[in-house]
Amino acid sequence: MTLIHHLDPNTSLCVTNLLYNVGARDENPQKTGFAHLFEHLMFGGSMNIPSFDTPLQKASGENNAFTNNDITNYYITLPAENIETALWLESDRMLRLDFSEKSLSTQKGVVIEEFKQRYLNHPYGDAWLHLRPLSYTTHPYQWATIGKEISHVENAELSDVVAFFETFYNPSNAVLCIAGNIQFEKAITLTEKWFGDIPAGARNKNNYLEEPINYLRKEKTIVAAVPQKAIYMAFQMVERKHTLYYAFDLLSDILSRSDSSRFIEILVKEKGLFNQLEAYVTGDIDKGLFVVEGKLTENVSFEKAEEEIIGIFKDIATNGLNDKELSKVKNKALTSNLFGKTSVLNKAMSLCYGYNIGNIDLVNEETQIIKSITSEDINQVCQDYLLKNNHFVLKYHPIKK
Amino acid sequence: MNRTLAPNIKLISGINTHFPQSDTNLFKIKSEDGVFKLDIVFPNAGQVQGKNKFAIGMVLNLLMSGNEHQSSAKLAEEIDELGGFVFKSSDFYSAGITVFGLNEHIRKTIKIVKKAIDDVAFTADEIAVYKRNRLSELNINLEKTSYLASKGINELLCGKDHDISFRTTEEIIDNTTRQELIDFKAQYFTKPYFIFTGSETSRIEDILLENSLDINSFKYTAHKDKNPVRSTENLIITKESAQNSIRYGAIWPKRGHEDYFKLSLLNLILGGYFGSRLMKNIREDKGLTYGIHSSLTPYNDFSLFKISCEYNSQNTELLKYEIVNEIDRLNNELIGEEELTVAKNYLLGAMLRSFDGAFPISEKFKLFKDSNLTEDYYEQYFKAINSINADDIKTVSNNYLKENTLTYCIAGV
Numbered sequence: 001m002t003l004i005h006h007l008d009p010n011t012s013l014c015v016t017n018l019l020y021n022v023g024a025r026d027e028n029p030q031k032t033g034f035a036h037l038f039e040h041l042m043f044g045g046s047m048n049i050p051s052f053d054t055p056l057q058k059a060s061g062e063n064n065a066f067t068n069n070d071i072t073n074y075y076i077t078l079p080a081e082n083i084e085t086a087l088w089l090e091s092d093r094m095l096r097l098d099f100s101e102k103s104l105s106t107q108k109g110v111v112i113e114e115f116k117q118r119y120l121n122h123p124y125g126d127a128w129l130h131l132r133p134l135s136y137t138t139h140p141y142q143w144a145t146i147g148k149e150i151s152h153v154e155n156a157e158l159s160d161v162v163a164f165f166e167t168f169y170n171p172s173n174a175v176l177c178i179a180g181n182i183q184f185e186k187a188i189t190l191t192e193k194w195f196g197d198i199p200a201g202a203r204n205k206n207n208y209l210e211e212p213i214n215y216l217r218k219e220k221t222i223v224a225a226v227p228q229k230a231i232y233m234a235f236q237m238v239e240r241k242h243t244l245y246y247a248f249d250l251l252s253d254i255l256s257r258s259d260s261s262r263f264i265e266i267l268v269k270e271k272g273l274f275n276q277l278e279a280y281v282t283g284d285i286d287k288g289l290f291v292v293e294g295k296l297t298e299n300v301s302f303e304k305a306e307e308e309i310i311g312i313f314k315d316i317a318t319n320g321l322n323d324k325e326l327s328k329v330k331n332k333a334l335t336s337n338l339f340g341k342t343s344v345l346n347k348a349m350s351l352c353y354g355y356n357i358g359n360i361d362l363v364n365e366e367t368q369i370i371k372s373i374t375s376e377d378i379n380q381v382c383q384d385y386l387l388k389n390n391h392f393v394l395k396y397h398p399i400k401k
Numbered sequence: 402m403n404r405t406l407a408p409n410i411k412l413i414s415g416i417n418t419h420f421p422q423s424d425t426n427l428f429k430i431k432s433e434d435g436v437f438k439l440d441i442v443f444p445n446a447g448q449v450q451g452k453n454k455f456a457i458g459m460v461l462n463l464l465m466s467g468n469e470h471q472s473s474a475k476l477a478e479e480i481d482e483l484g485g486f487v488f489k490s491s492d493f494y495s496a497g498i499t500v501f502g503l504n505e506h507i508r509k510t511i512k513i514v515k516k517a518i519d520d521v522a523f524t525a526d527e528i529a530v531y532k533r534n535r536l537s538e539l540n541i542n543l544e545k546t547s548y549l550a551s552k553g554i555n556e557l558l559c560g561k562d563h564d565i566s567f568r569t570t571e572e573i574i575d576n577t578t579r580q581e582l583i584d585f586k587a588q589y590f591t592k593p594y595f596i597f598t599g600s601e602t603s604r605i606e607d608i609l610l611e612n613s614l615d616i617n618s619f620k621y622t623a624h625k626d627k628n629p630v631r632s633t634e635n636l637i638i639t640k641e642s643a644q645n646s647i648r649y650g651a652i653w654p655k656r657g658h659e660d661y662f663k664l665s666l667l668n669l670i671l672g673g674y675f676g677s678r679l680m681k682n683i684r685e686d687k688g689l690t691y692g693i694h695s696s697l698t699p700y701n702d703f704s705l706f707k708i709s710c711e712y713n714s715q716n717t718e719l720l721k722y723e724i725v726n727e728i729d730r731l732n733n734e735l736i737g738e739e740e741l742t743v744a745k746n747y748l749l750g751a752m753l754r755s756f757d758g759a760f761p762i763s764e765k766f767k768l769f770k771d772s773n774l775t776e777d778y779y780e781q782y783f784k785a786i787n788s789i790n791a792d793d794i795k796t797v798s799n800n801y802l803k804e805n806t807l808t809y810c811i812a813g814v
Contacts, residue, residue: 013757044685048404057676058743059410060750079753084408092404109688113644117691117711120643123544193402225641227540259465259477269473269530275537295537324482331484335503338436342760 001171001195004351004360005187006179008344014080014180017348018090019356021175021204022168023070025140025286033147036067037111037156038164042074044103047096052089059085067145070285071356077345080181084190087178091194094174097165104158111153115146123226124396127293134220135234135289135392139211170201175355179348211236211287219393228275229296231305232394234289235386237281240357246369247377248281248290248385253329254321254378255279255292255312260328262312263294273300273308285357290386302395310387317382321375333370413749416756418779420766425616426594427609428766429602432759437507437599440767441614442497444621446589447771450564453585455573460523460586461489461496463531465514468522476517485510493565493700494624495771497593507601508608515612518590523582532574539569546638546646546812547711553636553810554648558705560630565700592619594770598763623773626702631808638812645717645813649708649724651806656699656772662785663797664706668697670744670794671731671802672708674751678727679708687723689716699772706801714814721809728807731798735791745786752783 027034042065043052056063061078063086076086119125128144136142147153176195178187213236238244256263256278263277277294296305340346347363354362421428449457465480465487466473480487485502498518502510542548555566595616597605609616629652653664672679672695679693693710712720755765756779769778 011757012753049407053676054743055407057674057747057750058407060413060746060753062747062750062754077754078750079411079413081411082408085410088404088408095404106686106688110684110691113689113712114691116643116713121546121711123541197402225544227544228537258481259473260475260481265472265474268534269526272530272533275534297533297537324478328478328481331503332481332486335436335484335486335501338434338503339501339760342432342434342436342758 001200002175002355003188003191004175004177004348004355005182005184006177006344006347006351007183008180008347011180011344012080013077013344014083014086014178014182015078015345015348016076016083016086016090017177017179017345017352018074018094019175019352020072020074020168021173021206021356022072023068024143024145025069025208026168026204027140027143029140029143030152031156031160032143032152033111033145034152034156034160034164035072036145036147037107037153038161039065039067039072039074040107040111041097041103041161042093044100044107045098046089046093047098049089049092050098052093055085056089061086069141069145071353073349073352075345075349083178083182083186084194087190087194090176091198094169094171094195095198097169099158099162099165101158104156104161108153108156111146112150115150115153119144119146123224124230126222127230127232127394127396130220130222131232131234131392131394134218134394135236136211138209139286140208141211141284141286141288168204171195171198172200172203175352177348177351179351180344208286213390215388215390217389217391217393219395221395221397223397223399226396226398228298228398229300229302230396231292231294231296231302233292233306233309234392234394235291236390237288237290237385239287240283240285241359243369244377244381245281247373247381250326250329250333250370250373251378251381252279252281252290253332254325257329257332266312267308271308272297273305306393313382313386317379317387321378326373326375326378330370330373334367337367337370412746413753416749416753416779416783418756418783420762420769420776424618425606426592426618427606427616428594428596429605430596430598430759430763430766431600431602432598433600434759435504435600437502437504437597437601438760438763439500439511439598439605440497440596440763441500441593442495442596442767442770443590443593444495444771445591446496447492447494448622448624449585449589450624451567452573454564454567455569456577456581456585457496457589458491459531459577460582460590461491461498463523463527463582464489464498464521464590465517466521466523466527467517468520468524471520473527476513479513480510483510483513485513487514492771496590504600507599507604511608512612515614521586523579525579528579528582532577535569536571536574539571539574546640546642546644549638549640549812550646550648550810551709553638553812554650554707554808555705557632557634557636557808557810558629558650558652560632563627563629565629565705592621594619596763596766596770598759623701626700629703633808635808636810638810639814640812642714642813644711645714645811646711647709647717647720647809647811649807649809651706651801651808653697653704653706653801655701655703656774660797660800661704662782663789663793664704664801665697666744666748666786666789667731667794667797667802668695668706669748670736670740671695671727673697674744674747676743676747678730679724682727683710683720683723689713689720689723701773717811725804728798728802728804731794731802734795736794738791741791741794745789748786749783752779
């Protein structure tokens with residue numbers, strides 16, 4: 001296991017961030033949603049400790065976790081003096097979870113309700129359940145972290161849980177960051193004490209089928225009880241480690257991050273075609289998606305909406321950016337970056353994330369990379385990725401009342 | 402090494418809860434992070450309630466929307482170019498904007514923001530776009546059981562006409578006029594106070610003064626809440642949905658009341674954190690929901706206690722039974738020492754985190770300012786939490802948390 005230590009003497013707290021190199025992309029296509037369900041089970045007690053949360057709360061700590069398509073990330077914040085409690089708890093659940101039918105059946109219930117609460121019980125909530133399979137035919141990004149469908153969660157078995165644990169939850173497949181008001185010697189001593197005797201296991205090889213590029217526009221229309229038309233356009237983009245990743249990210253800011261952005265100024269305000277329109281990147285490690293998401297104003301057709309969005313890309317590809325368009329989003333990114341570093345938990349998460357994609361210095365290099373992006377890079381993104389007619393369109397049409 | 406034994410823990414013995422002091426309306430918190438944050442808060446805007454609250458929100462959201470000579474886009478571009486951000490936030494008792502930016506551009510950034518606020522014209526185009534987008538949001542909200550149930554419980558607890566029950570309607574959106582915006586801005590977006598967080602603490606006064614921002618101390622009148630008119634009925638709102646939303650609620654005393662700190666801990670134990678009884682029973686034991694929470698929201702003259710949960714519609718009776726069961730247990734049984742200690746330590750940890758670092762402190766300080774609390778409030782809170790015992794919890798539970806003092810609203814099928 002790799003340990004990253006970061007000393008921050010200005011806080012009275014300590015955090016641990018433990019990233020496991022496993023996510024929804026590692027799932028069996030017939031048993032999706034499993035990495036996330038597993039994350040829930042990690043709070044159901046471990047071999048030597050019946051409750052994960054209670055001792056931590058007693059030590060004045062707080063914790064949570066998230067799963068995405070690539071990783072599962074667990075984090076704890078507590079008073080610096082009580083750091084050992086965090087390492088005791090994290091190491092015991094890495095050593096051996098307390099597998100039980102009861103915990104599995106309870107958490108299936110919880111996750112099924114989460115599925116409904118987050119994806120089904122509000123308008124447009126299921127967009128990603130449709131958009132992922134539309135955008136990917138081959139790569140495992142074709143399903144959402146919550147799973148393809150509720151039945152996959154319902155059908156999970158205890159033997160799947162044990163196998164998943166044994167394959168992915170081991171020191172070789174994890175990176176731990178201890179950050180805050182703690183010296184290096186103490187961090188390493190305590191880590192060796194609690195994690196030292198856990199069998200190393202093997203690192204996930206992260207081999208996935210590559211998504212082919214088909215240069216084929218695909219679309220899907222959902223007729224649902226939604227108040228107005230909505231459009232989602234997804235474009236295949238580069239992987240996280242590619243230099244152009246930051247060009248996509250900055251382009252999404254140029255398009256929608258402020259009142260001076262192209263989407264807001266032209267399509268929302270000037271032409272009045274959308275109530276809301278934004279662009280963003282999914283930020284996945286493998287080739288992710290550049291997404292445009294909008295709610296159409298009354299009497300605007302889907303054809304018009306799509307044409308106008310593509311029109312903005314064409315304009316950038318043909319005429320380039322205005323003087324300040326790139327510098328302003330870079331400056332805003334710099335401010336955001338500096339603010340991110342005011343939180344010790346944020347720093348710990350970024351350090352682990354950078355390590356996991358192969359560059360522990362990413363957190364320090366990121367501002368420099370952003371500065372180095374040129375308007376030619378943005379042009380290239382538009383020309384080579386957004387104007388190739390290989391995007392995926394999801395449309396929501398309201399049921400006529 | 403015995404892994405079953407928990408490492409020793411240290412209890413939090415004290416928290417530095419000191420806020421910035423000032424003779425003026427400018428409060429400064431030092432940080433050395435290369436960035437600054439300036440909150441400009443208008444407590445007078447919080448005096449406006451009821452249907453005019455929409456107009457107040459509209460003024461706030463359009464403060465940076467420019468005029469005939471400078472469009473919102475051009476204005477935003479100037480701020481963006483400096484790496485600046487302007488966020489608007491509207492709370493029950495105040496409205497304000499928060500400017501974030503880079504230290505090196507602090508002077509320019511604040512100058513642009515101040516000029517924008519002075520010169521905003523509320524152009525017809527900006528008003529039209531704003532109204533259209535709010536209506537779109539409203540129509541989406543009206544499809545959500547969570548929105549309907551939250552609205553419903555407020556109406557049951559306080560009455561439909563109470564300020565707390567106010568929600569925007571299509572009619573209010575349509576009828577708000579430009580003249581109202583101009584008048585409301587002139588009347589209520591006055592006499593702000595400022596919270597500055599950053600390294601330029603010695604320059605900030607000059608920067609505000611050169612932009613004619615008045616930092617003289619000003620005494621605000623605390624808004625007097627209307628008396629809630631509570632209904633004893635429950636409410637079922639029928640709505641086709643994948644899940645039901647339930648909200649329970651009761652009116653509890655205000656901050657400063659002798660029972661308030663105890664109620665705050667009672668709320669935590671029942672449903673205020675992941676280790677609460679409702680979460681442990683209804684989520685972690687029975688798997689009936691993704692989350693069940695209780696909350697205690699203080700207003701100037703009372704507070705609202707609520708329980709909220711989204712769940713499978715077939716389980717309504719079971720869910721209600723389990724909630725009432727947890728309430729009965731708090732009324733009839735003494736809480737064990739271990740459970741009480743865990744809750745107290747957790748609460749103190751949460752307090753420690755909220756005072757850790759310049760930016761969290763500035764957030765906390767804003768809440769403090771807007772709530773008219775006494776200087777030593779958090780010190781008292783800290784002491785009070787440490788001294789509360791199991792009998793206290795049982796007593797306040799019996800006094801405030803009876804099934805017959807609670808009302809519920811369900812939205813769903």
